Amino acid sequence: MRSLLLVISIIALVLGPALIAYGYTIKEVHAISWGLIVVGYTFFALVTVGATIVNSLYSVFGYKGPGEVLERNFKYGVWFAISAIIPAWLLILADLAKPLEGFFRIIVSFAFESRIYWMAVLYAILAILLVVELIYALRLGGGAKSKLTLGLAIAVLILLVDVLLASNLAQVFGSMVAVPGWIGIHMAVLFLAGAVIVGASGQALYISLYKWRDKSTLDYVTQFYSPILVLATLLYVFLLGWTIVTAWYSPAWISWGEIVRGAFATGFWVVEVLLGVVIAIALAAYALLRRNSIALMLTSVILFVVSLYRVYSLIVHHQSIALSPAGLPMILYYTPDAAEILMILGGFLVFLALLLLGTLLLPLGYEEKPRRLWIFK
Amino acid sequence: MVRLAHLWDMSRCVACMACVIACNSANFPEYMRSSNPNPQWSWLASNIKVWWISVGGRPRVLLTQCMQCDNAPCVKACPTKASHYDPKTGLVTIDYRLCIGCKACVVACPYGARWMDPESHMPNKCLGPECSSRIENGLKPVCVTVCPANARDFGDLDDPESSISRRVRESTTIRLREELGTKPRNVVVLRGG
Ligand code: SF4
Numbered sequence A: 001m002r003s004l005l006l007v008i009s010i011i012a013l014v015l016g017p018a019l020i021a022y023g024y025t026i027k028e029v030h031a032i033s034w035g036l037i038v039v040g041y042t043f044f045a046l047v048t049v050g051a052t053i054v055n056s057l058y059s060v061f062g063y064k065g066p067g068e069v070l071e072r073n074f075k076y077g078v079w080f081a082i083s084a085i086i087p088a089w090l091l092i093l094a095d096l097a098k099p100l101e102g103f104f105r106i107i108v109s110f111a112f113e114s115r116i117y118w119m120a121v122l123y124a125i126l127a128i129l130l131v132v133e134l135i136y137a138l139r140l141g142g143g144a145k146s147k148l149t150l151g152l153a154i155a156v157l158i159l160l161v162d163v164l165l166a167s168n169l170a171q172v173f174g175s176m177v178a179v180p181g182w183i184g185i186h187m188a189v190l191f192l193a194g195a196v197i198v199g200a201s202g203q204a205l206y207i208s209l210y211k212w213r214d215k216s217t218l219d220y221v222t223q224f225y226s227p228i229l230v231l232a233t234l235l236y237v238f239l240l241g242w243t244i245v246t247a248w249y250s251p252a253w254i255s256w257g258e259i260v261r262g263a264f265a266t267g268f269w270v271v272e273v274l275l276g277v278v279i280a281i282a283l284a285a286y287a288l289l290r291r292n293s294i295a296l297m298l299t300s301v302i303l304f305v306v307s308l309y310r311v312y313s314l315i316v317h318h319q320s321i322a323l324s325p326a327g328l329p330m331i332l333y334y335t336p337d338a339a340e341i342l343m344i345l346g347g348f349l350v351f352l353a354l355l356l357l358g359t360l361l362l363p364l365g366y367e368e369k370p371r372r373l374w375i376f377k
Numbered sequence B: 001m002v003r004l005a006h007l008w009d010m011s012r013c014v015a016c017m018a019c020v021i022a023c024n025s026a027n028f029p030e031y032m033r034s035s036n037p038n039p040q041w042s043w044l045a046s047n048i049k050v051w052w053i054s055v056g057g058r059p060r061v062l063l064t065q066c067m068q069c070d071n072a073p074c075v076k077a078c079p080t081k082a083s084h085y086d087p088k089t090g091l092v093t094i095d096y097r098l099c100i101g102c103k104a105c106v107v108a109c110p111y112g113a114r115w116m117d118p119e120s121h122m123p124n125k126c127l128g129p130e131c132s133s134r135i136e137n138g139l140k141p142v143c144v145t146v147c148p149a150n151a152r153d154f155g156d157l158d159d160p161e162s163s164i165s166r167r168v169r170e171s172t173t174i175r176l177r178e179e180l181g182t183k184p185r186n187v188v189v190l191r192g193g
């Protein structure tokens, strides 16, 4: 079984980048500039940020979670974050015209005024820190020991870079005066709350799936992640409401109005509100009260998918309705093309393949220690 | 200090689109073969964008191009400094050796003045290669030269003797979407002097 899974994950790891590369060669220009590929990139970036914030509850604040579930699964949490950052990188590079020199050109430009410049810098730092944290935790084994001074210092740095990265990513959009719907200050907090939702739901699903035979762990996972998902969703609702109220009194209403009661209203009320708030909170509350891990997994799947839609709506819908140079509303029609869909599929394949490979090859279990080549099982 | 800018006189423009075609044939001759080579604007490969607006219930045309903002969002957004102020002319220019095609400048521009080349996936904007070399040689851009209604001008706003400065002085003018703080240099004449 293990060999079969290994073969599947290696095939997926080759196929994913191949799909992204093929999509790159046939991608087209659209009426809006940042489409589905940027959505995928942002989504994976938020998964990494959210997962890292959840990890920091243990690594920075020392909270071990019910039944020490957070401590015992800490290395899985770090690997989950690393697995998401790689497809994020692949997708954003593939969105460039010159992916091979993109990162280098950005770094050597010292364009301090550009938010994208800071994204590249922060991303590079976060990726390095996450790998260092993982190797450190793998080498030490267990979880509690990573609270040693060096472990704590790495964890604090990661949390800091994480918050900066999410806020800066939000400001990549929020600083664009050309798109009124991207309200700067609100974007940052929305991104942070959204990151916690998608990071926590992804982690909950990942840990529940590989521990599906371990009843007690499933129980602790349910106790730990259900309240996080409820609280983060409530926070997101508050921030979203605040954003919409602010938009009402500003030019941002031109696109927010379409989202709340216009062309995009069905998606907003059905996907974002009904599925992502009402059903998700009800299911998560049920999971917590009844210690029902299936309900938690269902909540996690729903929130993971709804988060992708939320990012799509935040990025694409606001670009679709903007103001012309005459200050009049204009509509830009956009539908993702085959190249973009292939690239997104490629990104998800890479993500899932890395999760599987890491789980199979790395000593991520609490008691496990590396035996081969410093970091492998 | 030179502050080069375009002027477009709405009251003189007869909407013949000669400037749009001239921009296309001078700056993008390789795109003359296709009928829809600027998919971003669903329009001809030209750096002049055509907007149909309604004034007092009657249709009017608004022609826009890069506004040569003094506080250009595209320059700020660019992560490689490919979009920059040309040190010689002060015009917002793209250095294609540095550009990586991230499209941040296209998203950042509140005038929709940039479009992505469907083949190279690099951004285009006014001034194109032909017009840039004309300016370096002391000539005016092609759109100004071909306009049969004298609705266009180009020159130094800081030179009181230039034709553009004189026309600005003698006309009722606006600059588009100044409320965004972009400080556009380009002038739209509502009523000519
Ligand atoms: S009009 Fe657009 S492309 Fe031109 S300088 Fe201003 S922001 Fe840049």
Ligand code: SF4
Binding pocket: B077, B078, B079, B080, B081, B082, B083, B094, B098, B099, B100, B101, B102, B103, B104, B105, B106, B123
């Ligand atoms: S597309 Fe080129 S010019 Fe525009 S922001 Fe990106 S690197 Fe700069």
